[in-house]
Amino acid sequence: MISKPEGKTCKMDTDYKSRTQKKNEDKAxxxxxxxxxxxSSGQLLTMGLPDExxxxxxxxxxxxxxxxRRRQIQYIGVLMRQIDPQEIETSLNRIRSGGIRK
Structure with missing residues (x-):
């Protein structure tokens, strides 16, 4: 077995995601x-989401x-891969806490 020098990592090691990890991220x-x-439509507009x-x-x-409906939700998940989910979660929390109405 070939050992790596101390402190060095392969790019592949840091970028690798298991199939299960990818599926869990997609489900999230x-x-x-x-x-x-x-x-509501008004609340969605305040979030600044892409038109698509x-x-x-x-x-x-x-x-x-x-x-x-399930397939369309999966498609929404695919579209959301292009957006930072943290920003969406932050906006959702703000809306749910009563920061934004309609």
Whole structure:
């Protein structure tokens, strides 16, 4: 077995995410997306989300089929990968604590 010199790490070691870790991150983003669906349109607008994400959230509200709704929530999770989830969580907490109405 080849050993690495002390204090040096491969770039691959620091960037590697297991399949399970990626799935858990995706589920967390989907859960965050489901929370966004429960907000009013006015509250969503105050968060400064991209237009594509806003339209995907509006579409989820119109879908009645369970499986179609689930797929759309997954799509919202995919869109949210491009955004910093910490900012969204901060905005959600501010809204939930009563900082912003409608």
């Amino acid at each position: 983003l989907q859960s965050l997306g489901e929370q966004l669906v429960t907000l 994400l806003l339209s995907a959230i509006e579409l989820v509200r119109k879908i009645k089929s369970h499986s179609a």
